[in-house]
Amino acid sequence: MTIPLSTEIGFDPFASAYLDDPYPSYPELREKPPFYEPGVDMWVVARFADVDAVFRDPVRFSAAIAQDPLTPLSAEARTILSDGFRPAKVMSNADPPEHGRIRAHTIRAFSARRMALLEPVIRARAAALIDAFGSSPDVDIVRALTFPLPAITIFTMIGFPDDDLEQLKAWCGDRLAMTWGRPAAADQVRVAQQMVGYWKYCEAFVERRAVEPADDFTSDLLRTAGEDGTLTHREIASIIYGLSFAGHETTTNLIANTLRRVLETDGLWAALRADPALIPNVVEEALRHDTSVVSWRRIAREASDVGGVRVPAGAKLLLLLASANHDPARFPDPERFDPHRANARAHIAFGMGIHYCLGAALARLQVAIVLELLAARFPHLHVRDGQRYAFAPNISFRGPNALWLALGGA
Numbered sequence: 227m228t229i230p231l232s233t234e235i236g237f238d239p240f241a242s243a244y245l246d247d248p249y250p251s252y253p254e255l256r257e258k259p260p261f262y263e264p265g266v267d268m269w270v271v272a273r274f275a276d277v278d279a280v281f282r283d284p285v286r287f288s289a290a291i292a293q294d295p296l297t298p299l300s301a302e303a304r305t306i307l308s309d310g311f312r313p314a315k316v317m318s319n320a321d322p323p324e325h326g327r328i329r330a331h332t333i334r335a336f337s338a339r340r341m342a343l344l345e346p347v348i349r350a351r352a353a354a355l356i357d358a359f360g361s362s363p364d365v366d367i368v369r370a371l372t373f374p375l376p377a378i379t380i381f382t383m384i385g386f387p388d389d390d391l392e393q394l395k396a397w398c399g400d401r402l403a404m405t406w407g408r409p410a411a412a413d414q415v416r417v418a419q420q421m422v423g424y425w426k427y428c429e430a431f432v433e434r435r436a437v438e439p440a441d442d443f444t445s446d447l448l449r450t451a452g453e454d455g456t457l458t459h460r461e462i463a464s465i466i467y468g469l470s471f472a473g474h475e476t477t478t479n480l481i482a483n484t485l486r487r488v489l490e491t492d493g494l495w496a497a498l499r500a501d502p503a504l505i506p507n508v509v510e511e512a513l514r515h516d517t518s519v520v521s522w523r524r525i526a527r528e529a530s531d532v533g534g535v536r537v538p539a540g541a542k543l544l545l546l547l548a549s550a551n552h553d554p555a556r557f558p559d560p561e562r563f564d565p566h567r568a569n570a571r572a573h574i575a576f577g578m579g580i581h582y583c584l585g586a587a588l589a590r591l592q593v594a595i596v597l598e599l600l601a602a603r604f605p606h607l608h609v610r611d612g613q614r615y616a617f618a619p620n621i622s623f624r625g626p627n628a629l630w631l632a633l634g635g636a
């Protein structure tokens with residue numbers, strides 16, 4: 227058994243080449259057993275089998291750090307947060323037994339009934355956004371469609387008013403930087419102030435729904451949790467705070483990544499138009515090939531084996547989901563985007579085990595609807611030549627900031 231004390235290969239998830247395209251780094255990372263990377267103070271886990279094993283073992287590997295700021299915050303930023311920012315640990319950063327209690331309540335919000343209610347909303351809003359392209363020869367599909375659509379979906383589900391969309395999206399951008407990015411000390415103060423505003427908004431919204439219930443997820447939670455009194459208002463506000471981020475940042479990126487890969491694969495757009503039944507497997511292959519959540523975190527409760535390496539108690543693990551999804555031990559010819567891949571669904575993009583993504587069905591539904599509607603409307607849709615893609619600097623959430631598509635032509 228080896229105990230590497232430092233990395234020999236040097237791994238910087240903020241290097242611009244890695245942010246632009248992390249996939250060329252992964253084969254070398256997968257050749258190594260898990261190793262400690264001092265630059266991020268984490269053990270890097272790159273192979274499918276090892277990532278999978280960690281996810282499946284919530285007893286030894288706690289989720290407690292999943293939402294912690296990656297970059298230690300300045301004293302000034304921490305002082306701002308200490309005054310009013312108080313989300314409880316719920317779901318993604320909670321461990322059993324709290325995790326199970328909260329998830330059991332939340333899962334009801336993803337009921338078949340609420341999904342069925344949402345589907346026509348998603349279709350109508352997507353169609354309206356597409357209509358708004360007008361007669362432009364090309365669009366930045368992120369700005370025009372993939373950015374607003376998932377936000378509208380999740381905010382409609384939660385019950386947030388449409389008018390607050392821009393503000394909520396701005397808060398989520400700051401949250402991304404604070405939790406998974408490397409904000410400079412000067413920026414941390416502004417971000418911390420924004421987070422207090424975002425959290426207070428969630429708290430106030432729950433209090434409003436407590437007195438004025440409506441037909442939405444928040445009112446459902448208040449009702450069911452109120453019946454047996456097992457969720458506090460603070461926990462409900464924390465759930466909303468969690469979902470209002472997880473529900474769109476991920477899906478915005480996935481839709482853009484999917485469109486990019488599909489349109490870059492020769493003949494696939496025409497094939498998909500001819501046979502929309504291909505769409506579900508294409509969505510799975512996009513989740514495998516170009517997932518929007520490229521890494522996730524765990525912390526070892528006790529000294530443990532990870533991929534044959536002994537990590538100490540308290541070791542923080544950076545699980546490279548994108549690398550796991552390209553592990554040739556799991557997926558033959560992994561760099562190829564193969565819409566017919568037989569085991570595309572065996573990816574680990576939505577995690578595994580007790581924390582398996584609650585929104586997986588909703589994410590899949592939105593990507594499928596977008597592909598279906600665009601394929602029906604734009605037979606010659608293609609990626610505009612000569613683009614250089616830019617990505618928000620962070621360790622986990624990946625999708626292009628802009629994706630220019632030409633709507634017509636040959």
Ligand code: HEM
Nearest residue numbers: 317318472473476477480519575576577581583584585589
């Ligand atoms: C492409 C879209 C998405 C991806 C790639 C994704 C990915 C993930 C991953 C990797 C996890 C596992 C975290 C862990 O093990 O701790 C997770 C958990 C979760 N996701 Fe997603 N997600 C997506 C969309 C969504 C959507 C649309 C929602 C909500 C509407 C959502 C809500 C959640 C929640 C609540 C959890 C935590 C569940 C728990 O800890 O029990 N996700 N997601």
